Amino acid sequence: MKVTVVGAGNVGATCANVLAHKDFLQEVILLDIKEGVSEGKALDVWESAAINHFSTRMTGVTNDYARTAGSEVVVITSGLPRKPGMSRDDLISTNASIVKSVTENVIKHSPDAIIVIVSNPLDVMTYCAYLTAKVDSSRVFGMAGILDTARYKAFLASEIGCSPKDIQALLMGGHGDTMVPLPRYTTVGGIPVTELVSEEKINAIIERTKKGGGEIVNLLGTSAWYAPGAAAAQMVEAICKNEKRIYPCCAWLTGQYGLEKIYLGVPVVLGKKGIEKIIELKLNDKEEALLKASAGHVKEVMSVLDNMKAVAS
Numbered sequence: 467m468k469v470t471v472v473g474a475g476n477v478g479a480t481c482a483n484v485l486a487h488k489d490f491l492q493e494v495i496l497l498d499i500k501e502g503v504s505e506g507k508a509l510d511v512w513e514s515a516a517i518n519h520f521s522t523r524m525t526g527v528t529n530d531y532a533r534t535a536g537s538e539v540v541v542i543t544s545g546l547p548r549k550p551g552m553s554r555d556d557l558i559s560t561n562a563s564i565v566k567s568v569t570e571n572v573i574k575h576s577p578d579a580i581i582v583i584v585s586n587p588l589d590v591m592t593y594c595a596y597l598t599a600k601v602d603s604s605r606v607f608g609m610a611g612i613l614d615t616a617r618y619k620a621f622l623a624s625e626i627g628c629s630p631k632d633i634q635a636l637l638m639g640g641h642g643d644t645m646v647p648l649p650r651y652t653t654v655g656g657i658p659v660t661e662l663v664s665e666e667k668i669n670a671i672i673e674r675t676k677k678g679g680g681e682i683v684n685l686l687g688t689s690a691w692y693a694p695g696a697a698a699a700q701m702v703e704a705i706c707k708n709e710k711r712i713y714p715c716c717a718w719l720t721g722q723y724g725l726e727k728i729y730l731g732v733p734v735v736l737g738k739k740g741i742e743k744i745i746e747l748k749l750n751d752k753e754e755a756l757l758k759a760s761a762g763h764v765k766e767v768m769s770v771l772d773n774m775k776a777v778a779s
Contacts, residue, residue, distance in 0.1 A: 467491050469702055470534040471541035471747065472568050472574070474498035476688075477584055479507045480695025481541055481702075482524065486511050488703060489520035496526045504528060531571040537579050539702050541609075542573045542595065545585035547689060558770050561585055562594045569598040580705055580740040583608040583716070584698050586725055588641040589764045589769050591715050592729045603718035604740045610641035611731040612697040613713025617678040618647055623672045626662055628654060634779050635659075636747075637675070638731050639760030645731065646756045647672045651747070685765065701736060708738040713740065722746050723754075725761050 498504040527633030545561040592608035610739040623630040640648035652659040704711040
């Protein structure tokens with residue numbers, strides 16, 4: 467079984483490294499446009515195989531998509547971070563061109579691949595890949611909800627003083643300030659979180675979760691990579707092992723939650739066919755209003771791409 471990770475930056479290299487350590491794949495291809503970067507990082511990971519006891523072969527290649535042929539899953543992390551003075555539209559235009567080119571090459575060499583998008587802005591880049599790939603939306607989706615949920619769980623675990631492994635939680639909506647955490651669906655060892663944490667603390671944790679990426683940027687001067695890379699790898703594992711895991715993913719909606727023609731974070735079942743089912747929760751009025759507001763924000767960003775006909779065509 468073969469998986470390709472496009473983009474050998476911090477997130478892509480971390481994703482490939484985590485996948486190798488999980489030891490369920492025959493080969494992971496790490497591809498980048500910069501000469502030697504993917505080869506060097508892949509070699510470094512492969513040299514750790516004897517120490518960490520895994521057999522997954524890591525192969526780095528420079529812009530050679532022929533080497534990715536026959537991949538079951540392709541994770542796309544390519545793109546540039548937003549720089550000072552760069553508008554949102556500039557970032558979308560630049561990264562959409564990159565994601566479009568990568569997706570075209572992926573489909574050319576692995577026409578049956580499932581594509582997982584990690585590139586930012588996440589929701590609109592997933593939309594861009596879907597428009598480009600021209601395959602069923604069940605095979606093109608984005609990684610955001612797992613990362614956001616992981617941050618939410620980490621903050622709750624610190625507050626409660628428990629293991630994050632005991633926390634079950636769910637977030638919906640767009641990736642960013644308009645995400646919709648759902649405390650009503652959050653439990654700790656089966657106990658509703660509201661019995662363990664005050665409403666004031668929960669609200670503070672929700673706000674911290676919404677700005678979780680920005681907190682890392684303020685501390686490091688760059689965006690996170692350990693948690694995003696691990697989150698993408700978790701999705702790949704669920705697909706390749708046909709685990710039927712229920713995760714929040716950026717999925718194409720066709721009427722679910724009263725929304726259509728939009729990529730938005732919702733709970734789904736992940737298996738060998740990609741998104742095998744979108745789960746519709748019974749939201750209360752407040753939750754539904756927050757989701758609609760988040761969807762409105764995502765629609766605005768998607769419309770920017772729609773107006774860039776050269777990219778979206």
